[in-house]
Amino acid sequence: MMKFITLFGVIFLLGSLIKETSAKIKKAYQPDITEDSNKFWAISQKTKQKQKEGEKFLSCDDTSSATFCKEKKYVSERKDDFIKSFYALLVYYDPFTPGTKLKVEMALVDSFLSSFISSPVGLAYAQEGETAPTELDKEKAKNYLRQLWFGPTEIDWENANKRKIGFRHVFVGEKKGKNIDGFHNWFQYYRLFCDGKHKFKNTKNHKLEKRRQGVKVLFCNIGLNWNGLTKDTTTMLFGSQPEYEFAIFSRCYQKLLLRTKGSNVNGKCIVTRQGGGKTVESTIQVSSVATNKRNKSDSEIRTAHFLMSN
Numbered sequence: 001m002m003k004f005i006t007l008f009g010v011i012f013l014l015g016s017l018i019k020e021t022s023a024k025i026k027k028a029y030q031p032d033i034t035e036d037s038n039k040f041w042a043i044s045q046k047t048k049q050k051q052k053e054g055e056k057f058l059s060c061d062d063t064s065s066a067t068f069c070k071e072k073k074y075v076s077e078r079k080d081d082f083i084k085s086f087y088a089l090l091v092y093y094d095p096f097t098p099g100t101k102l103k104v105e106m107a108l109v110d111s112f113l114s115s116f117i118s119s120p121v122g123l124a125y126a127q128e129g130e131t132a133p134t135e136l137d138k139e140k141a142k143n144y145l146r147q148l149w150f151g152p153t154e155i156d157w158e159n160a161n162k163r164k165i166g167f168r169h170v171f172v173g174e175k176k177g178k179n180i181d182g183f184h185n186w187f188q189y190y191r192l193f194c195d196g197k198h199k200f201k202n203t204k205n206h207k208l209e210k211r212r213q214g215v216k217v218l219f220c221n222i223g224l225n226w227n228g229l230t231k232d233t234t235t236m237l238f239g240s241q242p243e244y245e246f247a248i249f250s251r252c253y254q255k256l257l258l259r260t261k262g263s264n265v266n267g268k269c270i271v272t273r274q275g276g277g278k279t280v281e282s283t284i285q286v287s288s289v290a291t292n293k294r295n296k297s298d299s300e301i302r303t304a305h306f307l308m309s310n
Contacts, residue, residue: 030283031255032270037248043120044244060220063186063238064202069194082119085112086171086242090188093160093168095175096227102159109150113142121243125250148250151297158297164289166301170249171242173226180224180231184305185245186238189222199227219282219306237306249304252284264290265300268307283307 062068088108092099099105116122117138126133126141133141149167151157160168168174173183183189192200203223218238224231237245252269259267265288272282286304294300 030268030270031252031259032272033248033251033255033284034270034272036251037271039124040121040244040247040251041240043124044241046120060218060222060238063189063193063218063220063222069190080119081115082112082122082243085115086187087191088112089167090172090191093165093172095168095173095180098160100159100161102157105160106157109146113145116145116243116246117142119243121241121247125247145250148253148300149246151299158295162297163295164298164302166289166299166303169302170304171246173224173231175229178229180226180229182303183224183231183234184236184303185242186236186240187242189224189236192226201225203230235306249284249286249301252304253286253288253301256286257288264288 085108089112092105092108099108117126122141123133123138126137128137146152150165151163157163169182171185172188174181192198193202201224203225219235220238221233221235223233248271253265255269256265256267265286267287268283268285270283283306284304285307287302288294288300289298289302
């Protein structure tokens with residue numbers, strides 16, 4: 001009997017050690033970017049116009065209802081330079097009617113990056129320490145983001161249909177055989193679902209979580225059909241602003257790149273937040289274009305998106 005108790009104790013101890021070691025490994029390889037997330041989120045929420053009481057998401061099912069578009073109560077009617085430049089890229093990179101002029105793409109990308117880095121979230125992203133970013137800091141951050149999301153230097157760019165472009169994959173969506181690949185942004189979803197100009201529909205909803213830091217937002221798994229091409233499920237954070245996602249995905253990639261010492265990136269970052277009276281942990285998945293498959297005009301980032309919260 002004593003031997004059994006001793007053996008049980010050893011097994012229990014080993015289990016505890018394995019669990020503790022696993023947690024340490026997870027922490028080592030999954031950077032916690034909660035501080036950046038909280039900062040970018042708070043700033044981005046101040047940017048959009050305030051929603052009226054009761055005009056916040058109720059459930060993921062609302063995203064496929066007529067009310068979602070008819071009353072326009074779920075998306076702020078922003079008209080600032082950043083959102084204009086963001087929408088311009090959504091249109092240019094549309095996989096069914098893509099832009100083809102390289103000079104136009106260069107101008108649109110430059111406008112987008114300039115407006116982002118001049119925005120409150122962009123300034124916070126570029127800031128190091130307590131000192132506000134200088135013009136040199138902003139230009140450096142702008143060039144780095146171009147490399148991450150669009151391609152290293154414009155002089156090496158080929159036309160968009162010949163390049164891997166992380167921004168297009170994540171925020172717009174791409175054709176891949178009979179399917180849609182990427183497509184992780186709810187502003188793009190809103191644009192296609194609500195403007196009446198696209199053959200686009202929601203095929204399923206699965207509610208994942210609906211609170212973030214006391215602000216009602218939704219993680220939803222959405223199924224898509226766009227011009228007959230489908231995506232079985234994609235996770236979106238409804239209620240966020242695009243500059244928040246652009247900034248936090250970029251920061252996650254940076255942190256993971258440090259862990260891999262400049263090699264291929266394929267990992268997760270942790271974002272912890274308070275909501276509904278409890279602590280909720282989510283992860284962001286980010287991966288790079290494999291270095292052995294990356295042409296000189298490809299972006300570094302291949303994909304980035306939120307994963308289901310626990």
